[in-house]
Amino acid sequence: xxxxxxxxxxxxxxxxxxxxxxxxxxxxxxxxxxxxxxxxxxxxxxxxxxxxxxxxxxxxxxxxxxxxxxxxxxxxxxxxxxxxxxxxxxxxxxxxxxxxxxxxxxxxxxxxxxxxxxxxxxxxxxxxxxxxxxxxxxxxxxxxxxxxxxxxxxxxxxxxxxxxxxxxxxxxxxxxxxxxxxxxxxxxxxxxxxxxxxxxxxxxxxxxxxxxxxxxxxxxxxxxxxxxxxxxxxxxxxxxxxxxxxxxx
Numbered sequence: 001x002x003x004x005x006x007x008x009x010x011x012x013x014x015x016x017x018x019x020x021x022x023x024x025x026x027x028x029x030x031x032x033x034x035x036x037x038x039x040x041x042x043x044x045x046x047x048x049x050x051x052x053x054x055x056x057x058x059x060x061x062x063x064x065x066x067x068x069x070x071x072x073x074x075x076x077x078x079x080x081x082x083x084x085x086x087x088x089x090x091x092x093x094x095x096x097x098x099x100x101x102x103x104x105x106x107x108x109x110x111x112x113x114x115x116x117x118x119x120x121x122x123x124x125x126x127x128x129x130x131x132x133x134x135x136x137x138x139x140x141x142x143x144x145x146x147x148x149x150x151x152x153x154x155x156x157x158x159x160x161x162x163x164x165x166x167x168x169x170x171x172x173x174x175x176x177x178x179x180x181x182x183x184x185x186x187x188x189x190x191x192x193x194x195x196x197x198x199x200x201x202x203x204x205x206x207x208x209x210x211x212x213x214x215x216x217x218x219x220x221x222x223x224x225x226x227x228x229x230x231x232x233x234x235x236x237x238x239x240x241x242x243x244x245x246x247x248x249x
Contacts, residue, residue: 074245077121077132077229083111083153084119088233094122096241099140099233113153121229124149131197132229133210133243136170138190140238143169143178146198146205147230148223159232166205166219167230168194177217187216193243198227210243 078094086104088097099117108114121132134144143159145167152163159165159178167178168185175185191209194216198205200223207216231240 074243075123075130075132076245077123077242079119079231079242080111080122081119082109083113085113085115085117087117088119090119091241095244096239097231097233098239099236101236111153115154115156116159116232117234118153118230118232120147120231124226124228125198125200126226127200129197129199129202131195133193133195134231135193135241135243136191137238137240138170138192139173140235141169141171141233142235142238142240143167143230143232144194144240145178145196145207145230146227149226149228161219161221165230166221167232168207168217169232175216177219185217188212188214191216196229200227 079090079097081090081094084090084097084106086106087100087102089100090097097119106112113119136142136144145165147166148164151165157163158180159167160180162180165178169176169178175187176182177185187209189209189212191211193210195208195210195213196205197208203221203223205219205221207218208214209216233240
C-alpha cells in the first residue's frame with residue numbers, strides 16, 4: 001500500500017503518493033520506538049530531516065498526514081526584563097512586549113539594550129533543536145529571531161548575521177531579512193503567528209507561518225556560544241506576544 005510522503009516544494013509541505021524508501025530518514029523516524037514519558041527524541045538523522053520532524057509537531061494544518069514520532073516540545077520562552085530597552089513595556093507574565101514613547105527609569109545594566117528597543121528571551125541555547133511561536137502584528141515595525149549572547153546591546157550598530165543576529169522584520173508593510181542588504185521577503189500571506197526554529201548543531205534558523213507551516217525564510221550559519229530568542233519592536237503601540245506551550249493532539 002502506498003503511503004503519503006511529505007515533500008518540501010517552494011517552502012510548502014505537499015503530499016505525494018509515493019512509497020517510502022528504506023533509506024529515507026523520515027521513514028526511519030516514523031518507525032522509531034516510543035520513548036519513555038518525558039524523553040525527547042535525539043534524532044541521529046541529517047539536519048534537514050531532523051528539522052522537518054521538529055517543525056511537523058504542532059501544526060494543525062498537517063493533521064491527516066502520516067504521524068511522525070517527534071517528541072521535541074515547544075519551548076516555554078519568556079522575556080528577560082534585565083535586557084529590555086526602557087521604552088518597552090512587558091506584561092506581567094513576561095510573554096508580551098509593547099513599544100511606548102515613555103522611557104522608564106531603569107538601571108543601565110550591562111545586558112540591557114540602551115538604543116534599540118529590543119529584549120531577549122530569558123533562556124539561551126548551546127545545543128539541540130528548539131522552536132517557539134510568536135503572535136505578531138500585521139502593521140507597525142518589529143523584528144524577531146535569535147542572537148548571540150555576545151552580540152552588541154549598547155550604542156549604535158547594525159543587526160546582521162555577521163554581527164550575531166539572525167532575524168526577519170516587518171517595516172512599512174514589507175517583510176525583510178535583517179541583513180546588510182535588507183532583502184525583501186514574500187510570504188504567501190501575512191502571518192498572524194510566526195514559528196522560529198533553531199537547530200544549533202545544524203546551523204539553521206528558520207521562520208514559518210505557524211498556522212500554515214509555509215516557510216518564510218531560512219538562515220544557515222555556524223553557531224558558537226549561547227543563542228537567545230531575540231525581539232525588537234520600534235513602532236509605538238505595536239506588540240509581540242510569545243505563545244505558551246500547548247499539548248497537541
